[in-house]
Amino acid sequence: MLEFMLRRILVAMPVLLLVSLISALIMEMVPGDPAVLLAGQSATDAELAQMREQLGLNRPFLERLTDWYLALARGDLGDSILLNRPVTQAIAERVPVTLALAGSALLLTVLLGVPCGVLSAVYANTWVDQALLTFALLGVSIPNFWLSLMLIVLFGVMLDWLPAGGYIAFADDPVGWVKCLILPAFSLALLQVGLLARITRSTMLEVLQQDYVRTARAKGLPVFMVVGKHAFKNVLIPVMTVIGISFGLLLSGSVVIETVYSLPGMGRLLANAVFGRDYPLIQGGLLVTAAVLVLLNLVVDLLYVLVDPRVKYDKR
Amino acid sequence: MSDLRVVFGPQGREQVAVDGVSLTLAAGEVLGLVGESGCGKSLTALAILGLLPRPAGRIERGRIEFRGKDLVHASQSEMNQVRGKDIAMIFQEPMTALNPVIKVGEQIAETIRVHEGLPGSAARRRALELLERVGISNPDQRIDQYPHELSGGMRQRVMIAIALACRPKILIADEPTTALDVTIQAQILALLKDLQTEFNMAMILITHDLGVVAQVADRVAVMYAGRIAEQGTASEVLESSAHPYTRALLSSIPSLEQTSARLQTIAGMVPSLANLPSGCRFHPRCKEAREQCAQHTPGLTALSLTHQAACLALNGYQTNG
Amino acid sequence: MTSANPENQMNHAGVSQGLQARAPSLWKKLLSHRLFMTGATLLFFMLLLALFADLIELRPPEKMQVRLRFKAPDFPYPLGTDNYGRDIYSRLIHGARLSLAIGFAVALVTGIFGTLIGVSAGYFRKLDGPLMRLMDALMAFPAILLAIAIAAALGPSALNAVIALSVVYTPRTARIVRSTVLVVRETDYVQAAKSCGARDLWIVWRHVLPNSLAPLIVQLTFIFAYAILAEAILSFLGVGPPPPTPTWGNMIAEGKDYLREASYICFFPGLAVALTCLSLNLLGDGLRDVLDPRLRVQIG
Numbered sequence: 001m002l003e004f005m006l007r008r009i010l011v012a013m014p015v016l017l018l019v020s021l022i023s024a025l026i027m028e029m030v031p032g033d034p035a036v037l038l039a040g041q042s043a044t045d046a047e048l049a050q051m052r053e054q055l056g057l058n059r060p061f062l063e064r065l066t067d068w069y070l071a072l073a074r075g076d077l078g079d080s081i082l083l084n085r086p087v088t089q090a091i092a093e094r095v096p097v098t099l100a101l102a103g104s105a106l107l108l109t110v111l112l113g114v115p116c117g118v119l120s121a122v123y124a125n126t127w128v129d130q131a132l133l134t135f136a137l138l139g140v141s142i143p144n145f146w147l148s149l150m151l152i153v154l155f156g157v158m159l160d161w162l163p164a165g166g167y168i169a170f171a172d173d174p175v176g177w178v179k180c181l182i183l184p185a186f187s188l189a190l191l192q193v194g195l196l197a198r199i200t201r202s203t204m205l206e207v208l209q210q211d212y213v214r215t216a217r218a219k220g221l222p223v224f225m226v227v228g229k230h231a232f233k234n235v236l237i238p239v240m241t242v243i244g245i246s247f248g249l250l251l252s253g254s255v256v257i258e259t260v261y262s263l264p265g266m267g268r269l270l271a272n273a274v275f276g277r278d279y280p281l282i283q284g285g286l287l288v289t290a291a292v293l294v295l296l297n298l299v300v301d302l303l304y305v306l307v308d309p310r311v312k313y314d315k316r
Numbered sequence: 317m318s319d320l321r322v323v324f325g326p327q328g329r330e331q332v333a334v335d336g337v338s339l340t341l342a343a344g345e346v347l348g349l350v351g352e353s354g355c356g357k358s359l360t361a362l363a364i365l366g367l368l369p370r371p372a373g374r375i376e377r378g379r380i381e382f383r384g385k386d387l388v389h390a391s392q393s394e395m396n397q398v399r400g401k402d403i404a405m406i407f408q409e410p411m412t413a414l415n416p417v418i419k420v421g422e423q424i425a426e427t428i429r430v431h432e433g434l435p436g437s438a439a440r441r442r443a444l445e446l447l448e449r450v451g452i453s454n455p456d457q458r459i460d461q462y463p464h465e466l467s468g469g470m471r472q473r474v475m476i477a478i479a480l481a482c483r484p485k486i487l488i489a490d491e492p493t494t495a496l497d498v499t500i501q502a503q504i505l506a507l508l509k510d511l512q513t514e515f516n517m518a519m520i521l522i523t524h525d526l527g528v529v530a531q532v533a534d535r536v537a538v539m540y541a542g543r544i545a546e547q548g549t550a551s552e553v554l555e556s557s558a559h560p561y562t563r564a565l566l567s568s569i570p571s572l573e574q575t576s577a578r579l580q581t582i583a584g585m586v587p588s589l590a591n592l593p594s595g596c597r598f599h600p601r602c603k604e605a606r607e608q609c610a611q612h613t614p615g616l617t618a619l620s621l622t623h624q625a626a627c628l629a630l631n632g633y634q635t636n637g
Numbered sequence: 638m639t640s641a642n643p644e645n646q647m648n649h650a651g652v653s654q655g656l657q658a659r660a661p662s663l664w665k666k667l668l669s670h671r672l673f674m675t676g677a678t679l680l681f682f683m684l685l686l687a688l689f690a691d692l693i694e695l696r697p698p699e700k701m702q703v704r705l706r707f708k709a710p711d712f713p714y715p716l717g718t719d720n721y722g723r724d725i726y727s728r729l730i731h732g733a734r735l736s737l738a739i740g741f742a743v744a745l746v747t748g749i750f751g752t753l754i755g756v757s758a759g760y761f762r763k764l765d766g767p768l769m770r771l772m773d774a775l776m777a778f779p780a781i782l783l784a785i786a787i788a789a790a791l792g793p794s795a796l797n798a799v800i801a802l803s804v805v806y807t808p809r810t811a812r813i814v815r816s817t818v819l820v821v822r823e824t825d826y827v828q829a830a831k832s833c834g835a836r837d838l839w840i841v842w843r844h845v846l847p848n849s850l851a852p853l854i855v856q857l858t859f860i861f862a863y864a865i866l867a868e869a870i871l872s873f874l875g876v877g878p879p880p881p882t883p884t885w886g887n888m889i890a891e892g893k894d895y896l897r898e899a900s901y902i903c904f905f906p907g908l909a910v911a912l913t914c915l916s917l918n919l920l921g922d923g924l925r926d927v928l929d930p931r932l933r934v935q936i937g
Contacts, residue, residue, distance in 0.1 A: 018774050137922075141914035143866050145873055146889055146907030153900045211412040218365055218407075219427045219478065220399030223392070229426075233417045252779025256870050260893075270782055271874065274789050290777055309417055309462045 004305075005298065012294040019290040023283060024065055068283060078280035082273070087284035090269065095288075097167055098265035100177075101257065102250040104185040109192040109246055114239065116193070117200020122227055124205060132197060139194030144253075148187040148260045155183060167263045184261045188253060192246045199242050200235065207234045237308045244300030248293050320378035322359050322368065324589070331589040333359050333373070335542040341486065346512060346519045348533030348550070350526060350565075352586050356542040357522045361488045365405060366395045382486075401431045404479035408491040410471035414463040420474050421447070421459030427481045446477040451507060469500035473507070480511060487512070488520045493528065505532060526565060530554055535622070538562050541587055541597040544616065548623030558625035560602045596628065604629055666927045673923020679916035683909075687733035696724050719888070719902045720895055728883040729905055735884045736865055737913070739799055743864035744857045746803040747810050752846075752853065754807065755814025760822055760841055769815070772808035780805050784867060788876040795878040802867050806860050813856050817849040824848075851928040858921035862914045869910050885910050 071078055080087050120132045155162045162183055168176035207213065208231055216230040255267030266285065273281040322334035334356040341347050349357045362368050363375055364387065380387040382398065390398070399405075407413040415423060424446055425439040434442070440459070447455035450473040463471055472492060479487055489508060493501040509532050512519050521532060529536055529550070536554065537547035538561065546559035557563045564582045584601035587593055593600050599609035609628055616624040617631060667673055686693070702722035716725040758768040775783070787801035821827060822845065830840050865885075871877040872886025873893075880887050885906040892902030 015774070015777065019777050022774060023778075137915065137918055138911075141862065141918050142911040143869050143889075143907055143914070145870060146903065146910065149889070149893060149896060149903050150900070150907070153896050157897055157900075211407060211409060212415040214367060215407060215413045215475075215478075216415070218367055218399055218405045219430075220396040220401055221426065221430055222396060225426070225430070230415050230418070234415070237417075248779075252781055255779075255781050255785070256873070259874065267782075271785055274782070274786050275875075286778070286782075289779060289782075293777065293779075307417075310464055 005302070008298050008301065012298070016287065016290055016294065020069075020283060020287050021065075023286045024061075024068070024279075068280075072287075078284065080273075080278055080281040082276045082278045083281070087280050090281065091266065091285060091288055094264055094266045094269045097263055098251065098254050098258070098267060100181060101184055101188065101254055101263060101265060102247065104181050105188040105192070105250050106243070106247050108185055108189040109196055109250070110243060112189070113193045113196030114200050116197040117239075118204055118227070118232070118235070120197065120201040121204030121208060124201075129201075133201075136194035136197045139190045142190065144187045144190050145256045145260050147190060148183065148257060151183050151187060152260075166261075167265075180261075180263075184257050184263060187260075188250055188257045191253070192250060196239070196242060196246060200239050203235050203238050204231065207231045210234070237304065240303055240307065241300060244296060244303075248296055251289070251292065317360075317364065317380045318378060320360065320363060320380065321376045322356070322363050322373060323376045324372050330376075332592075333542055333589060334363065337378075337539070337542075337544055339537060339544075339547075341518050341520065343485070343518055344516045346509075346521060346532055346534045348529035348536045349520055349522045349539065350524065350529055350536060351539035352524055354586050354589075355539045357539050358490050360539075361405065361490055361520060361522055364488065365399050365403060366390070366392075367405075400427050400479075400484070401482045402484055403486045403488065404482075404484040405488040405490065406472070406475045406479045406492055409495050410468060410475050411463065411495075413475060414471060416463055419460050419462060420466065424474070424478050424481055427478060431482045442481065443477070446481060447474070449511075450474070450477045450480075451503070452477075468496050469504065472496060472500075472504055476504075476507065476511070480515065480517075483515055484517060486518045486520065488522070490522045491524070492521075494523070494525075501528075508532070526554070526569060538565070541592060542589075543597060544626065545598065546623075546625040546627075547616075548620070548625075552620065552623040556623075558619055558623065558630060559598075559627050560604050560629070561598050562625075564601075564603075596626070667923065670923045670927055672919045673927070676916040676919025676921075676923060679912060680920060683733060683737065683913050683916065686730045687737050690727075690730040690734050693730065696727055700724070716905050717899070717901050719892065719899070725888070725902065725905055728888060729885075729909055732883040732885045732888060732906060733909065733913075735795060735878060735882065736868055736886075736910070739795055739802075739868045739878075739884075740861045740865040740913075742799045743802045743806065743868075744861040746799065747806045747860050748853065748857050750803065750807045751810025752814050752849075754811040756818050756841060756845060756849070758811065759815040759818025760837070760845060765815075768811075772811050775804070775808045781867075781870065784871060785874060785876055788871055793876050793879045795882075795884075798868055798871050798877050801871070802864050805867075806863065810853070810856055810860065814849055814853055817852050818845055821845050821848045855921050855925045855928065858917055858924060862917035862921070865910060865913055865917070869906075 068078065076086075076088070078087050079085065080090050083090050116132045116136070120129045123129050163176075163180050166180060168180050208227075213226060213231055216226045221230075252267075254265055255271050257263070258265040258268040259271070266289065270282065270285045270289070272278075273285060317340070318338045320334055320337045321332065323330040323332050337356070337360055339347065339349075339360075349360070351357045359368065359373070362373075364380055366387065368374060375388055378388065382403065385394075385398070387395070387398065414420070421440065421443045424443040425436070428434055428439040428442050429436065432439075444455050444459055447459060452458050452470055452473050458466065458470070463474070466474065472495075476492075487508075492508065493504050496504060505528060508519070508521075511517070521529065523529060533550045535548065536550050538545045538553065538559065540561050545561045546553055546557065553562060554566065557566060561582075568581055582601055587597065587600075593610070595608075595610045595612050596602070596605070596614050599605040602609065606628070612628065614626045614628045614631075616626050618624050619630065700723060702718070716729060719725055719728070754768055754772070758765045758772075778786075784801045784805050787804055788797050791797035791800065827840060827844050830844060868877055868884065869886035869889065872884045873890045875890065877886055878884050880891065888906040889903045892899070892906075895902055
């Protein structure tokens with residue numbers, strides 16, 4: 001088991017390196033000058049030159065890249081140009097927020113999506129199915145940032161039940177923390193719920209056609225056992241992969257929601273970094289994001305091994 | 317079962333898969349249901365337990381009675397009382413018929429828990445006994461294994477154990493040996509016969525293999541294209557067959573004493589459900605067919621108290637006016 | 638052998654049926670599919686609005702009438718006015734033009750490049766490895782971030798939005814095309830053509846492409862929908878076509894600050910996006926149902 005994990009992590013390394021290389025290249029080729037953004041539009045050329053000197057932008061690309069990798073080996077991601085703080089610190093502050101958001105969105109997605117999919121399949125082609133499918137369809141079509149705004153209007157302004165934005169840390173006020181996450185989590189989860197419900201439904205439909213379901217029925221087992229035990233266990237396996245992918249999508253899609261709800265998360269951090277050409281922050285942030293996604297894939301693979309008795313981890 | 321009619325497909329565009337089949341089964345008796353692939357024998361069996369593939373298949377007509385109880389119109393919960401407990405079924409492909417992610421022992425034990433209300437430990441003990449009874453070595457090891465860890469023969473034995481867990485009155489075996497190696501086939505058959513005598517179960521053995529039927533069955537029913545061609549005791553049907561189809565089937569079995577070079581076959585192919593021949597369904601392939609055969613569908617003519625066949629030749633090709 | 642992955646199933650079943658044999662009844666099936674027709678009608682309606690925007694606008698979309706700011710929806714401003722006093726209705730239908738055009742352009746470009754890459758990778762084994770590594774690397778970036786990065790890098794404009802979104806969606810399309818091509822490559826008629834000595838390019842053009850089209854078209858419909866959503870997001874974040882050009886995303890972005898007083902500024906453009914995406918999704922679903930029927934219980 002340990003060997004399996006180590007092997008997977010080792011394989012992931014080159015991918016991470018590739019990711020950081022590509023992002024460095026993109027940023028290099030891209031026009032835009034952080035010096036200008038920092039010093040302001042009205043700075044003189046001399047001031048700009050001085051700023052660039054300070055930021056180390058004058059040095060050749062390869063030199064900067066190597067320095068960055070070397071620093072990475074020491075665990076140092078450099079300092080953010082715009083925020084004037086170590087990148088690691090900036091990221092560390094934001095990560096919990098994004099994780100809280102994505103995590104609660106994932107919980108919502110699974111709690112809503114899977115039962116909907118199962119019900120939809122069991123009652124296939126009845127009004128229940130149609131209703132749930134329509135709901136799923138709406139989820140995929142409605143732009144979530146727009147829905148967020150509408151929800152803010154409804155719950156934040158008109159009814160005033162929930163805060164319209166901002167983040168309250170769990171340590172400060174647990175109830176407030178939950179409250180401020182409800183709307184964002186829901187908006188973020190919207191798209192994924194639809195997708196998960198549909199995939200659960202089609203997987204379930206397929207499973208219900210299988211011979212072993214017929215055997216289970218032939219044994220005279222009650223419906224809830226046939227569906228809940230025999231069918232469901234087999235549905236879980238592919239659905240888990242989708243849940244893993246969903247989490248990845250939730251993490252990356254958090255940018256917009258964080259912007260709308262003014263949550264200080266990773267997504268917004270990275271977006272602002274891109275706008276401001278804050279290279280160290282971009283590099284560091286993308287690396288961390290990619291690493292998290294890789295870790296996620298690893299966890300999903302592990303879960304796969306645990307849930308499906310047919311898969312042995314030494315097979316890979 | 318009387319006059320069973322099973323159809324497939326949406327209203328108005330349906331195909332008849334089983335057309336007017338009547339069968340009786342006495343306690344402790346083994347009925348062999350024989351026919352080529354696609355003749356409707358499996359569907360007949362599935363209909364008994366209400367397991368026709370939904371939403372396409374349904375019973376359009378006919379009665380199925382078990383000990384006075386109407387099985388066609390029974391509710392799902394009533395049927396669940398019958399399934400597994402009074403009437404059990406084993407299927408052809410043990411690999412797909414067993415749930416791949418649930419341990420083998422659990423698949424046996426759950427039937428016991430559900431139908432007899434035994435607690436987990438007692439059910440597990442029964443499962444162990446059953447595994448032993450069906451001839452699986454190292455039952456205490458096997459009971460916690462998954463289907464993919466067992467061989468084909470062992471899986472079929474597990475299926476049998478599951479079916480017999482609650483001592484059903486009737487066992488329906490749908491081609492239990494077709495997917496197995498020849499050597500294992502004989503073992504499984506012997507096991508089935510053994511268990512059938514021991515538990516005094518009635519059994520419906522569905523197969524396309526006349527050899528199997530000859531060994532095990534008390535009575536035989538031969539089906540063709542959704543209808544019964546001939547039925548009677550095993551010796552009547554196999555030794556004094558009355559229907560041309562049965563005779564053709566028997567003669568197509570290669571025997572060691574055969575001197576002719578070519579294997580006997582039945583010319584033509586089984587008709588598809590969408591293109592059933594008029595009149596007697598076998599007439600396009602029948603050597604003894606006459607004009608009347610294409611126009612009139614033969615009913616079952618009684619040849620003795622127990623023996624019947626559906627062929628116009630038995631009436632001198634006369635049709636009932 | 639059943640694969641639990643619905644995507645794989647779809648490709649296998651659709652491809653093995655082939656398009657040729659079912660061409661005559663295809664249109665009939667499409668036209669009788671309720672959801673498809675709903676989506677198609679809705680989309681058609683949108684297209685009409687966009688095409689004839691100039692004719693059916695009530696007043697020019699850029700015209701600011703500061704005295705008439707924040708008028709609630711009411712005749713003669715059926716959808717109200719925004720913070721600059723511009724008529725929302727007129728802006729909406731002009732925005733339809735741009736948003737639909739961008740969405741369509743993305744679908745087109747993605748389709749072309751995705752097919753090129755997918756077919757090359759699927760058919761020519763030597764190209765498969767490097768091409769797919771590149772695609773995987775691109776897909777490792779979170780989609781939105783990549784789009785933002787590219788759009789921010791190139792500057793805010795409609796063209797750059799198209800480029801950015803195409804880069805994001807091409808790898809996904811290439812993947813789907815590739816998996817279809819992998820299946821088609823093994824079919825009998827391709828093998829037969831090869832054994833007759835036909836040249837690879839000819840085989841690709843004549844056999845592989847037509848039979849890979851079905852899943853591709855379905856996918857492109859969905860990409861059209863995603864692109865419209867994504868363009869709205871990009872504009873919302875400020876990296877799409879710059880104001881005062883009306884796009885649906887821009888309108889939502891501008892209205893964001895006035896949620897309390899005039900929520901309708903955001904409401905209508907968002908609704909437009911939702912309806913358009915909905916119609917496209919219905920279209921895609923209908924196409925998929927017709928081109929590749931789900932496995933129902935079969936007789937026999």
